[in-house]
Amino acid sequence: MSSTTVNSGDERSGMRPVAPDASGSRKVLQPAWVRIVHWVNAVAIVIMIMSGWQIYNASPLFPFAFPRSITLGGWLAGALLWHFAAMWLLMVNGLVYLVLGFATGRFRRKLLPLSARGVIGDTKAALTGKLSHDDLSTYNQIQKLLYGGIIVVGILIVLSGLSIWKPVQLQYLTALFGGYDIARYVHFACMALIVGFLIVHVALALLVPKSLRAMIIGR
Ligand code: HEM
Numbered sequence: 001m002s003s004t005t006v007n008s009g010d011e012r013s014g015m016r017p018v019a020p021d022a023s024g025s026r027k028v029l030q031p032a033w034v035r036i037v038h039w040v041n042a043v044a045i046v047i048m049i050m051s052g053w054q055i056y057n058a059s060p061l062f063p064f065a066f067p068r069s070i071t072l073g074g075w076l077a078g079a080l081l082w083h084f085a086a087m088w089l090l091m092v093n094g095l096v097y098l099v100l101g102f103a104t105g106r107f108r109r110k111l112l113p114l115s116a117r118g119v120i121g122d123t124k125a126a127l128t129g130k131l132s133h134d135d136l137s138t139y140n141q142i143q144k145l146l147y148g149g150i151i152v153v154g155i156l157i158v159l160s161g162l163s164i165w166k167p168v169q170l171q172y173l174t175a176l177f178g179g180y181d182i183a184r185y186v187h188f189a190c191m192a193l194i195v196g197f198l199i200v201h202v203a204l205a206l207l208v209p210k211s212l213r214a215m216i217i218g219r
Contacts, residue, residue: 026219027137027219028218028219029136029137029214029218029219030214030215030218031218032218033096033100034097034106035215035216035218037093037096037097037100038215039215040089040093041090041093041094041097043089044086044089044090044093045090045194045198047072047082047083047085047086047089048083048086048087048090049191049194049195050070050071050072050073050082051071051072051073051079051080051082051083051086052079052083052191053066053070053071053072054066054068054071054072054073054074054075054076054078054079055073055076055079055080055083056188057071058076058079061184061185061188084165087161090158091158094154094155094158098151098155101151110138110139110144110147111139111144111147111148112144114141114144114145114148115141118141119141119142119145121141122140122141122142123142126142133208133210133211136210136211136214146197146200146201149197150193150194150197153190153193153194153197154194156186156190157187157190157191157194159173159177160177160183160184160186160187160190161187163176163177163180163183164180164183164184164187167180167183
C-alpha cells in the first residue's frame with residue numbers, strides 16, 4: 001500500500017482510528033448484534049437466491065434458465081417451501097437490523113456523510129491503489145454507497161416479493177410497483193443487484209482479510 005494512502009470517508013466522519021488500548025487488545029470493530037444479523041442475513045439471502053432461481057425457471061421472464069445445479073428445492077413446490085421459509089428469516093432479521101441501525105445511531109455514524117465528490121474521490125484513489133484499508137473503524141465513501149444502496153435494495157426486494165406473493169391482499173403495494181408484472185421485473189432486478197453486490201463484496205472481504213476477521217470475531 002502506498003504511503004500516500006487516502007480515505008476521504010474517514011476524514012469526513014472525523015472518527016478516530018482503531019488503536020490497541022493499554023492492554024494491547026483492539027477495540028471492537030463490529031458489535032455482536034451486527035455480526036449476528038449480518039451472518040443470519042447472508043444465510044437467508046443465499047437460500048432466497050438459490051430457491052428463487054428454481055422458482056424463476058418454472059416461468060422464466062427472459063430467454064434463459066438458471067442451471068439446476070445452482071438452484072435449491074429440486075422443483076417448483078420444493079423451491080417455494082425454501083423461499084417462504086427463508087423469507088421470514090430475512091424479514092425478521094432485516095427488521096432487527098433496521099431498527100437497531102437507526103436506534104443505535106449506527107447508520108448515521110457509519111453510512112453518513114456520503115457525497116458524489118467523496119465517492120468519485122475514493123473511486124479514483126481505489127483505482128490508483130491509494131485507498132487505505134488501514135482504519136477499519138470507518139467505511140470509505142464507496143463502502144458507504146454500497147452498504148447504504150444494498151440496504152435500500154434489500155427493502156425493495158422484500159416489498160416487491162410481498163406484492164407478487166399476495167397481489168390481492170396487498171393490492172395497494174402491488175399497485176405501487178405498477179402492477180404484478182412490473183413487480184416481478186423489479187424483484188428480478190433487485191436479485192441481480194444483490195448477486196452483483198455479493199460478488200464484489202465477498203471478493204473485497206477476501207482481499208482485506210482483517211475486515212472478514214472483524215465481521216466474525218468483532219476485532
Ligand atoms: C456470504 C458472504 C459474505 C461475506 C464473506 C461478507 C463479508 C462482510 C464483511 C467482511 C463486512 C465488513 C466489511 C467492511 O469492513 O467493509 C461486511 C459488511 C456488510 N455486509 Fe457482508 N458479507 C457477506 C454477505 C452479505 C450479504 C448477502 C449482504 C446483503 C445482501 C451483506 C451486506 C453487508 C452490509 C450491509 C455490511 C455493512 C454492515 C454494517 O456495517 O452495518 N453481506 N460483510
